[in-house]
Structures are given as C-alpha cells and as structure tokens.
Amino acid sequence: MRPSSSSAGWSPPPTAHPSNSPNPATRVPGSCSTSNSPKACAESGACRPGGRHPEGEPEGETALAVVETPLVETVLGPVAADELGDVDAHEHVFLRTPVNPGDEFLDTDKAADELLRVAASGIRTVVDLTPVGLGRRPGQLAEVSRTSGVHVVAATGFHRSAHYPAAHWARHADDATLLDVLLDDLQVGMDRYDWDFPRPLPSPHRAGIIKLGASYHRIDRHEERWFAAGAAAARDTGVAVAVHTEVGTAAHAALDLLDRHGIPAGRVLLAHTDRNPDPELHLDLIARGAHLVYDTIGRIKYRPDSVVLDLIERMAEAGELGRICLGTDVGRKSSLSAYGGGPGMDVLGRDFVPRLRRRLGDEAVETVLRHAPQGLLAKETCAA
C-alpha cells in the first residue's frame, strides 16, 4: 500500500530515477545548454521557439531555413504548437493541497467528465499547472486526455511554499536533487507517484512546462531555491516557466529572479495577474516581455468578468494582446461541474469567449486563445 499523502521524511535520491528503471525512456540531451541558453539565443537572434540553432549554417536568410515546426510536450507526446487549437492556459485536472483541505479532486472519471465539457466548449488544449507533490496523476492525465480528446500539457516544478508542510522533502532536498526531479519529469517522464513513494518510478508521460510560486508580496527562501532549480531546468529543456503570483503581487520580483538565473521574461507566464486588475502594472510587465494569464474567469467572488473584459480591451488598445493568455484555474472540487459545483472548467469557452468575441471580435479571440499561448508553450530548441 502506498504511504499517505504526506511525503514527510522521504528524500528522493540524487539520481532520481534509477537507470535500471522499467521505463525504457531515458533522459534526452538538454536542448538548450546553460552556455547556450534561450536568453543567449534570444539575445543573439540565433534561434527562436522551436527552431534549431543554426550553428554552422551560413549567415543571413539561409540560416532561417533550418527552423523546424515548434513543438509542445503534451502528456501523450509532442504536438506541433499550431495544432493545439484554442488553449486554456491555467487549469488543474487533479489537485490535492493542504491549502484547501477537503476540496481536493482526484477522481479519474470525473476529470474525464470535466474535460469532455471543456472539449464541448471549443477548447482543445488545457495547461495543467499542478506542480510536484500536489496530486499529479500522470497515467490518469494521459487517460483523460485520450477519453476527452483534449491535449493536456502537464507541469513540473514547485508551488509557493504554503503548499508544502514543514517536513516535506522539497523544503530540505539539496539543489542537485531539486533539479534532478524536474529534469526527470521533463525529459524521462513524470514520476508515477508524484515523488511520493519510497522508490521513484517514471511514467512515460513528460511534463511540458515548469510551475513556480511566489508568496504574497515576497519570494521566501524555499521559493528562491525552487526558482533557481526551475530556471536551470528551463534553460536545459527550453520549456516555458509559469509563476503563481499571490493576488498578482511580486510579479516584478519573480521576473527579476528568473532573469538572474538566465530566464528572460519572454519565456515567463505570470498567473493570477487579473487578481490585481491594474492595467498600468500589466503593461509594465508586458514591456519587460512577460506573458500574463487572466485566470480567474468565471470566479465571480473575485470580481465580475466584465473587469477582465475591460483589461483585455485595454491590452488590445495598447497593441499587446499577443502577451495575454486566458484560463479559469478552477482549483477546488467545489468549482467543478463534475462534482456538482461551479462555474466548471468549461466556463471559459462556454460563457466568456462569446462575450469576448462580441466585445473585440474574432481576431482578438484567436490571439489570446491561440497565438499567445501556442508561442509561449513551444519549446525553444537550441541544440546543435
């Protein structure tokens, strides 16, 4: 029998997944090395999301000819970014956290039910931003993706520290172990038991994005170490980094910290920015290159959806819609239709998108549901 949800006291070994693992998958070589990071590539103009580093290629137009189709890692394997369709950029398919006791949702059939509703609303891809230790179910994620026909991009990484009890291994593991865990999830396959088992066992389903978290108005010492590990893993793999901001605070600090670790703002998605619906702040963050995800859509206890429509319109007027993504982040059982709650994960496609289309038109909808998230999710590949 598996141990309880508490992983207190267990530390994953430094080489997380044993080489004699039953999973035939092995880590693929890092596509963006530390010395050839996305930032370095971006600054040199030598590569772009999904493009191969044109090393050895002649200068000029010929070099661009080697650019390949940008790929996104989903739980069922790589998918061309432009085949993702409309993207909901912040969800949780399964979640269990001590922050919301009694509101966990871990049922596979209900997850499939919820995703079928999402599919019926027109959304084709869901980005599941559940990080390590909070109830990830790699095998079941793949199963509900197949059942529903919805692409699922899964996350690895660490949430803000409030989600991890004092004895949780993630607070005490050394830096090399933290990085190993993330790279295993990204390059081999997410741990079958979400790193909550005496013997790690990789699944064949890889994560496709890194999730990090900041506290209210600050980044604490644990979060700082998890940012460092997440940035290193992003440099090695070319995936994007999503950051939970608490009520939209500490967003500049998060960009500063990631930048110090070699991740440019252009590879960062700042979550919950609409919890602080301050358009001047949003434009400042976008001016640094960041993407924002407005992800409290349908959760009216925070504010009416018209506030988010106003924000999107303001970003459109500034010509910055290409930096805006949308999601609902329904992180509680009581928010999911399959459990008899509301507004349901499908509220984005079902209720909000028609309002956005009426207000700003088809092109704006396509920009925030397709172009912005697809570009961000595409892996930067700079391998020679």
Ligand SMILES: [Zn+2]
């Ligand atoms: Zn979330």
